[in-house]
Amino acid sequence: MSEFVKRIVLATGGTGGHVFPAQALGRELVAQGYEVFIFSDSRGHLYNDVSFLKVKIPASHFKGSMGQKIKGGIKLIGGVGAALYHLRRLKPRAVIGFGGYASFPTMMAAATLRFPTIVHQADAYFGRVNHFLAPFVTRIATSFPHVENIPTSCQNKVSFTGLPVRPDIKTEPYTSSEKNEPFHILVTGGSQGAKIFGEVIPKAVSLLDPILQKRLHISQQCRSEYIEMTETLYEKTAANVELASFLDHMGERYKRAHLVISRAGASSVVEAALVGRPSLFIPYPYAMDDHQFYNAQQVVNVQGGWVMREKEFTSNALAIYLSELMTSPWKLMQAAANIQAIAVPDASLRLAHLVKLIAV
Structure with a gap:
């Protein structure tokens, strides 16, 4: 392959929270004339985007029994x-990691070969894979201005870029729902824990x-195996x-929403902030290092929304929240303005600029 091609490798974990930001950056880099490859495991490549060339990299975590850990190793x-083989073959200008264990082999190989590297930290708590890689990479990019657990020795590598998001997610004016008007709620369950919603x-x-x-219009993501149960409850x-x-046309759904109820994955928090929609976050309690709670706190700190621990998330408690917010539209208007304080509309451009700074 030609060494003169502007080629970038994006290494990503296998879930949407890792893949979608990588794809958003990839689209920006393609627009700027780069050839983009995405390295991930078989899960990551299920998120189809024909804009990029894909390379499957075997990966595994270290959970379970000793035998499973040995197999994973x-x-x-x-x-x-x-x-190592594919990076030597492609000779990219830079390698960018988006976290998750499936990104680890590529980032470790890139550091070994001394390619310029960036790890992007989506969550407000520095992840374990990125924490291990931090001493070996060139730069660290973050979604939020303050991220817990970044090694002190690596603070000089940090750049706040924001989190790249899907192109249909953009800032929209917030229109309050006054008395007797329809009140739209968008509920996104994420990949885990939709049953409790x-x-x-x-x-x-x-x-x-x-x-x-009667005022409520609810669009709710719900696992297919729970839809019948949930429908039965709503019939009352x-x-x-x-x-x-699966909820499509998310840009339009956010635009209509007066309130978002969601898990607190980084993409969910950042998208709500970018659109400017007040949100009630229920962090997934089993998330690694409780990182979803740290994400939600970014919004709470600017008074752009609310957070409830799952053990506090009861029907009675939620009914009190909904009744108060539906009858106090000014509270939602203020929260909608506040949540945009953590939004970074040009995150893809910022991260692409950082890539160009290190690319050789």
């Missing part, structure tokens, strides 16, 4: 070997005054409800 070594939210709606129930209410295992 062997797979990891194989992944590093595969990444399907149980708690319909029951909370059933506790509201019937007049408030007067709310207008749409349930789907």
Whole structure:
């Protein structure tokens, strides 16, 4: 392959929270004339985007029994070997990692070969893979201005770029829902824990005054195996409800929303901030290092929304929140303005600029 091609490798974990920001940066780099390769495991390549060339890298975590850990270690070594081969072949100008264990073999290989490298930290708590890689990489990019647990010795590498998001997510004016007007709620469950949303939210709606129930228009992400259960619970209410295992046209859905109820993955927090929609976050309690709680606190700190621990997320508690917010539109208007304080609309451009600074 020609060494004169402007070629960038993006290494990403296998979930949407890792892949989507990588794709957003990739689109910006392609627009600037770069050839972009995405290195990930088989999960990551399920998120199809024909704009990029894809390379499958074996990867595994170190969970489970000793036997599973040994098997994972062997797979990891194989992944590093595969990444070394492909990086030598491609000779990229830089390698950018987006976290997750599937990114580790590529980033370790890139550091070994002394390619310029960046790790992007999506969450407000520095992840374990990135923490291990931090001493070996060229730069560290962050989604939030303050990130916990970055090694002191690596602070001089940090640049706040924001988190690249999907192109249909953009700032939208917030229009309040006044008395007797429709009130739109967008509920995104994330890849984990949607079941509790399907149980708690319909029951909370059933506790509201019937007049408030009739105002509600709810678009709710719900795992397919829980849709029937959730529909049955909503049938006891007067709310207008749409349930789907996958919600498309998210830009339009955010635009209509007066309130977002969501897990607190980095993409969920950043998208709500960018659009400017007040949010109630329920952090996934089993997230590594409780990083979703740290993400939600970014919004709470600027009074752009609220956070409830899952153990506090009961139908009675949520009904109190909903009743107060639906009858106090000024609170939502203020929160909508405040949440945009942590938004970075040009995150893809900022991160692309950092890539260009280190690319050889």
